Amino acid sequence: xxxxxxxxxxxxxxxxxxxxxxxxxxxxxxxxxxxxxxxxxxxxxxxxxxxxxxxxxxxxxxxxxxxxxxxxxxxxxxxxxxxxxxxxxxxxxxxxxxxxxxxxxxxxxxxxxxxxxxxxxxxxxxxxxxxxxxxxxxxxxxxxxxxxxxxxxxxxxxxxxxxxxxxxxxxxxxxxxxxxxxxxxxxxxxxxxxxxxxxxxxxxxxxxxxxxxxxxxxxxxxxxxxxxxxxxxxxxxxxxxxxxxxxxxxxxxxxxxxxxxxxxxxxxxxxxxxxxxxxxxxxxxxxxxxxxxxxxxxxxxxxxxxxxxxxxxxxxxxxxxxxxxxxxxxxxxxxxxxxxxxxxxxxxxxxxxxxxxxxxxxxxxxxxxxxxxxxxxxxxxxxxxxxxxxxxxxxxxxxxx
Amino acid sequence: xxxxxxxxxxxxxxxxxxxxxxxxxxxxxxxxxxxxxxxxxxxxxxxxxxxxxxxxxxxxxxxxxxxxxxxxxxxxxxxxxxxxxxxxxxxxxxxxxxxxxxxxxxxxxxxxxxxxxxxxxxxxxxxxxxxxxxxxxxxxxxxxxxxxxxxxxxxxxxxxxxxxxxxxxxxxxxxxxxxxxxxxxxxxxxxxxxxxxxxxxxxxxxxxxxxxxxxxxxxxxxxxxxxxxxxxxxxxxxxxxxxxxxxxxxxxxxxxxxxxxxxxxxxxxxxxxxxxxxxxxxxxxxxxxxxxxxxxxxxxxxxxxxxxxxxxxxxxxxxxxxxxxxxxxxxxxxxxxxxxxxxx
Numbered sequence: 001x002x003x004x005x006x007x008x009x010x011x012x013x014x015x016x017x018x019x020x021x022x023x024x025x026x027x028x029x030x031x032x033x034x035x036x037x038x039x040x041x042x043x044x045x046x047x048x049x050x051x052x053x054x055x056x057x058x059x060x061x062x063x064x065x066x067x068x069x070x071x072x073x074x075x076x077x078x079x080x081x082x083x084x085x086x087x088x089x090x091x092x093x094x095x096x097x098x099x100x101x102x103x104x105x106x107x108x109x110x111x112x113x114x115x116x117x118x119x120x121x122x123x124x125x126x127x128x129x130x131x132x133x134x135x136x137x138x139x140x141x142x143x144x145x146x147x148x149x150x151x152x153x154x155x156x157x158x159x160x161x162x163x164x165x166x167x168x169x170x171x172x173x174x175x176x177x178x179x180x181x182x183x184x185x186x187x188x189x190x191x192x193x194x195x196x197x198x199x200x201x202x203x204x205x206x207x208x209x210x211x212x213x214x215x216x217x218x219x220x221x222x223x224x225x226x227x228x229x230x231x232x233x234x235x236x237x238x239x240x241x242x243x244x245x246x247x248x249x250x251x252x253x254x255x256x257x258x259x260x261x262x263x264x265x266x267x268x269x270x271x272x273x274x275x276x277x278x279x280x281x282x283x284x285x286x287x288x289x290x291x292x293x294x295x296x297x298x299x300x301x302x303x304x305x306x307x308x309x310x311x312x313x314x315x316x317x318x319x320x321x322x323x324x325x326x327x328x329x330x331x332x333x334x335x336x337x338x339x340x341x342x343x344x345x346x347x348x349x350x351x352x353x354x355x356x357x358x359x360x361x362x363x364x365x366x367x368x369x370x371x372x373x374x375x376x377x378x379x380x381x382x383x384x385x386x387x388x389x390x391x392x393x394x395x396x397x398x399x400x401x
Numbered sequence: 402x403x404x405x406x407x408x409x410x411x412x413x414x415x416x417x418x419x420x421x422x423x424x425x426x427x428x429x430x431x432x433x434x435x436x437x438x439x440x441x442x443x444x445x446x447x448x449x450x451x452x453x454x455x456x457x458x459x460x461x462x463x464x465x466x467x468x469x470x471x472x473x474x475x476x477x478x479x480x481x482x483x484x485x486x487x488x489x490x491x492x493x494x495x496x497x498x499x500x501x502x503x504x505x506x507x508x509x510x511x512x513x514x515x516x517x518x519x520x521x522x523x524x525x526x527x528x529x530x531x532x533x534x535x536x537x538x539x540x541x542x543x544x545x546x547x548x549x550x551x552x553x554x555x556x557x558x559x560x561x562x563x564x565x566x567x568x569x570x571x572x573x574x575x576x577x578x579x580x581x582x583x584x585x586x587x588x589x590x591x592x593x594x595x596x597x598x599x600x601x602x603x604x605x606x607x608x609x610x611x612x613x614x615x616x617x618x619x620x621x622x623x624x625x626x627x628x629x630x631x632x633x634x635x636x637x638x639x640x641x642x643x644x645x646x647x648x649x650x651x652x653x654x655x656x657x658x659x660x661x662x663x664x665x666x667x668x669x670x671x672x673x674x675x676x677x678x679x680x681x682x683x684x685x686x687x688x689x690x691x692x693x694x695x696x697x698x699x700x701x702x703x704x705x706x707x708x709x710x711x712x713x714x715x716x717x718x719x720x721x722x723x724x725x726x727x728x729x730x731x732x733x734x735x736x737x738x739x740x741x742x743x744x745x
Contacts, residue, residue: 307437309463313413335437346434350461383419383467385441385459386434396430396441396459 005319006365010205011154011182011298011356012323016248017207023251024209027244035241036232045243052250059253060180060199061190062216069215069233070246074181075104077200077215078148080226080237081177082108085146085198086118088222092145092174094119098131098160099341101150105179106337119143127343128290129158137168144174151183151199155338155354156289157298159187166195175221181205181213185256186264186295197221203245207358208252212245263359268296270366271357275299277370282377288344288352297357302339302348303377305386305393311353314376320369323354347386347393405464406498412468417475419467422457429518432510438462440470442514444477446522451482458514465497465504472496473511486519488512503540538584539570539577546584553588557597559604561585582606672733673699679728680706694725697742704729704739 007015027048033041035049050065057065071077082095082105095112097105099122112118121139124132131149140147147169152159166176177198183189184199185206191199198221203212217223217236229238275287284304303311308324315322335349344352355369381387388394405413425443432439438461445455456474460467472493477485490508494500500508519525535546549570558564561578564585565571571581586606592598667675680696687694697705706722722739729737 305461307462307466310413310467313410313464317414350434350437383416383459384461385430385439386461396439 003319003368005321006368007321008355008357008361008365008369009321009323010358010361011157011295011354013204013210014207014358015360016204016209017252017255019255020208020248020251024244024248027247035243036230048247048250049241049243052246052253055250055254055257056214059189059257060184060201060216061192063192064219066234067191067216067219069217069236070241071213071215071237072211072242073213074102074179074200074202074205075213076226077202077213078102078104078177078179079108080215081198081200081217082112082146082148083226084217084222084224085175085177086112086116087224089145089175092143093117094121094139094141094143094145096121096123096136096139096144096147096169096174098123098125098149100125100129100153100155100158100338101148102154102179102181105148105150123149125158125341129153129156129288129338129342130290131160131165133165136165140168140172140174142173144169144172146175146177148177148179151178151180151189152187152295152298153289153338154182155336155352156300156342157182157295157356158290159183159293159295162196163194166197170195182295182298185253185260186297188260191216191218203249203252206249206252206256208249209245212242212249214249259359264296267357267359267361270361270363271297271299271355273363274355274357274366274369275301277366278373281370281374285351285377286348288339288342297361298354299356300339300352300354302344303351303353304348305384306351306377306380308351308353310380311351311376314380315353315369315372318372320372323356324352403465403501403504405468405501408496408498409465409468409500412471412497413464416467416471418455418457418471418478419459420457421459422455425455425457427518427522429514429516429521431513431517432462434461438466438507438510440466440510440514442470442473442511442518444518444522446482453477453480453482453485462507462510463504465500465507466510468497469493469500469507469511470514473515477515482519482522485515488515506537506540536580538580544570549581549584550588553585554592554597557592557602558585559589559598559602561604667733669699669701675733676704676729676737679732680725683725683728699737702735702737704737705742706739707742 027045031041031044031048033039033043033045035042035045037043053065053068053070056068060068062068069077069080071080086093086095095109095118097109097120101109106122109118109120109122113120123136123139126132136147147165149160149162149165151162160178162176162178162180166178169176175197176195177200178196179200180189181200181202182205184201189199196216197218199216201214201216203214204210215237223236225236225238227238230240232238232241278301279285279287282303285301288300288302289298312322312324335346336352339349339352357366384394385396386394422443422445425445426448427444427446429442429444430440440462441459443457443459444453446452447454456478458470458474460470462470473488476488476492476496480488490505490512493508493511494505497508535550537545538549549564552558553564556563561571561582564581571577582604583606585604589598589603589605593600593603676699677696680694684694693709695707695709697707699705704725706725722741726737726739729739
């Protein structure tokens with residue numbers, strides 16, 4: 001295929017902005033010193049790191065720049081936050097999270113429950129992915145050490161009202177953490193105006209380099225490091241700073257913030273155009289998630305009676321990159337835990353496709369996707385035993401159900 | 402993305418024999434929508450010759466499921482029912498130039514559909530044991546919890562290794578080791594509870610493996626080595642203690658060299674025998690220096706020796722041991738630590 005590729009998988013990762021790369025390169029080749037060193041090689045790095053920290057501080061609206069701890073990524077930030085809160089409050093042994101979190105939260109929760117005596121409450125969601133606030137209130141108590149809810153869901157884009165959820169946690173004397181890996185750069189965030197104690201973010205989701213993340217820890221929050229070592233990050237995260245990456249993230253944060261106000265409405269319009277274009281042409285498909293409150297760049301459309309990996313392979317052949325909550329793409333046979341938690345039927349969960357846009361997405365790209373999708377869906381449905389040629393579900397009940 | 406062969410991609414993008422077969426007279430339906438793949442195989446069998454004259458499929462599933470279905474129909478068309486029956490999932494995978502391990506279950510689904518269609522033709526009952534039960538634990542070999550539990554119970558399996566031997570689960574990418582360990586521990590615990598397994602034998606999740614007594618190479622005999630030749634008369638009898646230390650290359654043994662290192666892995670007893678032989682060969686050298694070295698024990702990679710006479714406690718001791726170690730490494734092909742026994 002000679003068609004230019006279309007990248008609509010920006011919730012997986014994003015293209016590093018060329019300006020970001022440009023900013024990073026000198027810190028590999030020229031100003032390669034260790035920021036901890038006293039000589040000139042280290043000195044300039046220290047200054048650049050301070051600048052990067054301030055840029056990120058501005059993007060998330062933190063009150064102080066030292067509330068930011070650089071880590072190796074969103075997963076490390078999440079692990080650090082959860083373990084820190086549990087270690088700093090040994091008399092509280094309960095952890096509240098949701099059923100739709102990223103595995104970086106859920107698999108740690110499973111481990112803590114199984115091996116470290118932590119009681120975990122996993123709050124359910126409704127069929128639009130919205131949190132069951134009553135279940136959350138009921139789970140909060142004097143034993144709650146930490147609450148962790150994602151700011152925005154990576155699969156459906158559904159946004160949780162984290163500032164309100166944080167206030168409820170504080171009323172119970174618990175700490176509040178949010179995994180904002182998908183939200184930072186895509187929604188306005190002003191942490192100093194909230195009661196959020198900790199926030200995780202990842203650089204490569206906002207056009208920064210991979211292998212870098214950050215954990216915001218509100219000043220005064222009790223903290224225990226995950227990685228003990230040198231005095232870097234004020235002793236809260238040992239290990240020589242990944243200076244070029246931090247400087248790259250700083251630049252990406254600066255660029256994102258500078259054009260955010262113009263970018264977000266444009267992305268929403270493109271996303272809505274894509275969504276409407278597909279749903280109006282294809283029968284038996286629907287948009288998942290909370291359509292009133294979700295990320296501007298994300299849409300997940302569930303196509304019934306066909307399987308997601310097959311759709312992705314067909315799209316890929318036309319140069320279109322998207323992703324799927326389908327089991328087969330991940331090598332597991334279980335479809336997305338997020339869609340299952342939302343009680344999306346199996347007939348549709350296996351065929352859910354996520355399109356995630358970026359500020360680089362164009363209208364022409366969106367229109368090409370709208371033109372390509374219906375034929376792919378038709379072709380696969382014709383092969384499906386669950387699809388009846390006159391439209392809808394066929395009578396098919398295999399022996400081994 | 403998966404590492405699909407060109408043939409898999411071809412059969413996915415250009416599936417052969419897709420769609421309904423109107424006059425099918427043998428149909429096999431397997432899989433389920435909750436599992437993420439399902440296949441309806443439709444055959445037109447000639448009642449006279451039992452030859453499969455046409456085969457078509459409808460598949461709900463990923464790229465490799467569709468490709469496997471397409472391959473299946475190509476493989477069985479023109480075959481007799483008896484011939485088709487002999488087809489295995491490996492034939493489907495091979496026809497496609499291989500499948501990623503995680504996708505082997507797609508070929509199994511093809512075979513299951515064929516079995517179901519053949520059963521529909523012959524009127525046999527389908528083997529109920531082919532049902533998928535419980536969670537899929539091992540993705541490489543598509544082994545579910547039900548099958549693993551049966552194997553553990555029937556064969557009283559208590560180690561992960563044995564579970565892999567009996568079920569193949571965990572034998573591929575190893576990513577299911579943790580759930581497999583948990584399942585093994587749970588089933589063992591249930592077996593202890595119902596009295597079919599003793600608590601001491603049961604596998605406990607997270608516990609270090611029970612120490613198995615090591616076959617210590619003590620008390621072995623050296624079967625085919627003549628007794629060590631009598632120590633060469635020491636050239637100097639009395640003043641030896643005040644002799645300047647002669648740094649003598651300890652490897653320069655005058656005895657014929659030991660046999661070349663065997664390429665095959667030795668057992669620990671065989672290794673101990675070989676070490677004893679090396680020591681016997683080097684002994685005259687030590688004795689020429691007025692000392693002696695005796696082998697006490699070989700345990701894992703530790704060779705314990707007792708040093709007496711001029712060899713003990715002097716600088717030459719480390720040279721002696723270093724030379725011995727080098728020699729052992731040369732001959733056995735792996736490194737040992739040679740340690741002198743503590744002196745009383």
